[in-house]
Amino acid sequence: MARLNNSLDAADADNTGSPYSAGPILRAFDAIAANAGDPKEIAGKQFQYIMQQIEGDALPFFQELRDDRPITQSLMATLVARFRDVEEILHREKIFSVSPYLPRMMGVIGPFVLSQDITPRYDHDISVMRLVVRREDVPRVKDVVSRHAAQIVGELFRGGGPADIVQTLSRKVPVRLADEYYGFSAPQDEQMMAWARAGFREFFDNLLDAPEMRVPAVAAGADMRQRLDALLAQRRASAAADKDDVMGRLLRLQHAGEVAGLDDDAVRRTLMGLVIGMVETTSQAAIQALLVLFSKPDALARAAAAASDDADDALSDLVFEALRFRPINPMVVRVVNEDYRLAAGEPHETLIRKGTTVFALTWSAMFDPRVLDAPEEFQPGRPDYHYLHFATGLHACFGRYISRIQIPQILKPLLKLKGLRPAGAPQFDGTFPDALMVTAEA
DSSP, X not given: OOOBOTTOOGGGOOSSSSTTOOOHHHHHHXXXXXXXXXXXXXXXXXXXXXXXXXXXXXXXHHHHHHHHOSEEEXXXXXXXXXXXXXXXXXXXXXXXXXXXXXXXXXXXTOSOGGGOOSSHHHHHHHHHHHHHSOGGGHHHHHHHHHXXXXXXXXXXXXXXXXXXXXXXXXXXXXXXXXXXXXXXXXSSHHHHHHHHHHHHIIIIIOTTOOHHHHHHHHHHHHHHHHHHHHHHHHHHTSGGGGOOSHHHHHHHHHHHTOSTTOOHHHHHHHHHHHHHHHHHHHHHHHHHHHHHHHHOHHHHHHHHHHHHTTOHHHHHHHHHXXXXXXXXXXXXEEEESSOEEETTTSTTOEEEOTTOEEEEOHHHHTTOTTTSSSTTSOOTTOOGGGOOTTOOSTTSOTTHHHHHHXXXXXXXXHHTSTTOEESSOOEEETTEEEEOEEEOOO
């Protein structure tokens, strides 16, 4: 079969079953570029169309991509839909760059490690993070999260509800963890929530560089730095300087002088990046997993039983399988550093040119029947590598070990409530869950 390349356009599509075929969703996508026009305007319309499909009709759209055109090239970006191809991108870190995230992070917190390609600077910064955010801290994190979640749920549902669980629970518990474990607090929990949401929206949602997202994020970054300056000064001037949290560990490394380049700006950047990356992702994952469980009564009953039996591993399996049906991020964005043939040797092998923006569709990959057994079925306990919630490779989510604990533990006391059920439709602030009323039997 002929290979796709950057000269291919919508006119080359046919319906012969080759990699160029298109179902109704892709035909509508192709039609956007069928008439001559401004390339930037066409790319913008293609992006809007893709996001509409992901938000409203994701699984049929992904199936059409996987079956008919697994690597789809356009003026907007190259879409990659099959599991093995997405996995290949995520493991070719030097070829597929994370640089699209860097400019947006620079204006808010600076060159945080998650926006850096694999360079000596990346190695330095990720090593510092591993020294201060440790795998052995997971039981401590679990204790903090479960304690706050149980207390909040107990207060909310003393009378059975209904109550909102977004502003009071799923967003608030990560903020409490930021205080107790990271050492970074705001005068009010709501202030930290606002900072984290503004920053996260700029980093990961503002793919079109919209000023209405950028301006509040830059302001939030300035406020966070000012708050950290005060906290760092207080820590150094008090007996709390030896406190064993992430801030204390960073300050001890800095004071010892054993780590080059760990100035106050690096300390602030590390703490800001960790918190911005945690609060909204955790809240969104908890709420979206719960919404899936609500839609599957058998799965909800199993999750409730696991929570009541303190079967935390089984609960985690159920939560992350639920999240596969409604993940917080449908894709990761990369830019190609050099000409590269993706899926080499396969019928859909494609030459992707240097400088191309690539959307690696992790949500689609998690429904690829070429790798997953019966992906349309709810099957907790799938092999860990089938789940791309945290991506994979060297740029896999740094906080994944904490998230694997925190998300189920936030939901656990809720799931213990008898008769837990939604009391209204969820409300969203853009992509973020903003309110979800639930109730339970008194």
